[in-house]
Amino acid sequence: MDMPMKYSGGLTAEQFLFNEIRIVAKMHLADKTINEIIEEIKRDNLFQYPTERQISRLARACYKRLIALDNTFLISEIASAPNKVAKQINLYAIMCHNLLMREFMINIVGEKYRLKDYYFTRKNLNMFFSHLQEQNDDVAGWSDSTIIKLKQVLTKCLVETEMLDNPRDTTLNPILISEELERGIRGNNDFESLAAFNCFR
Numbered sequence: 001m002d003m004p005m006k007y008s009g010g011l012t013a014e015q016f017l018f019n020e021i022r023i024v025a026k027m028h029l030a031d032k033t034i035n036e037i038i039e040e041i042k043r044d045n046l047f048q049y050p051t052e053r054q055i056s057r058l059a060r061a062c063y064k065r066l067i068a069l070d071n072t073f074l075i076s077e078i079a080s081a082p083n084k085v086a087k088q089i090n091l092y093a094i095m096c097h098n099l100l101m102r103e104f105m106i107n108i109v110g111e112k113y114r115l116k117d118y119y120f121t122r123k124n125l126n127m128f129f130s131h132l133q134e135q136n137d138d139v140a141g142w143s144d145s146t147i148i149k150l151k152q153v154l155t156k157c158l159v160e161t162e163m164l165d166n167p168r169d170t171t172l173n174p175i176l177i178s179e180e181l182e183r184g185i186r187g188n189n190d191f192e193s194l195a196a197f198n199c200f201r
Helices: 018-029 034-044 055-069 072-080 083-097 099-115 122-135 144-160 179-187 191-197
Strands: none
Touching (some): 018 034, 018 055, 018 072, 034 055, 055 083, 072 083, 083 099, 083 144, 083 179, 099 122, 099 191, 179 191
16 A cells, blocks of 8 residues: 655645545446546535536546555545444545555554543644754745644544544543454555554554
């Protein structure tokens, strides 16, 4: 599995996209090309967006996450598993595609789970981005508004996967990794990602 090499601020627009990735995963499993997928989504208004303006970009974002997973079993689980399981797998798919999300989940969330330190505040997000800005010229060039939006998206992803109860919560929930996701991560030999889901066995 190829890991992303560059930091991207694309999450400001792409976000969690859970319902969208479920739709794209089902079509991908039916061996449809990304262009066929986009055409069908537009034709049948499957995303139920008010306009078609964002459909191509967000469908492609979902498709790239599925390709980054590089795991047919996990893709089929995103398409058909119960929401709680599929949302964990979707977060892992984002980690596989987006270096920013990967490092946040492993180095911040995973480390808190490792230490059983469940206290999580904006200070943790601020320190994460400050460190990245010091280490990486691309991130250092991002605008304040981009950083603020990314902090919101990262927090929302934690809420979507029940690691936080709401965006203002300051206590990480010690979640259980789904059996399906653990199997997929181990199948990918991506053992460092297990920490992000509170798995240390």
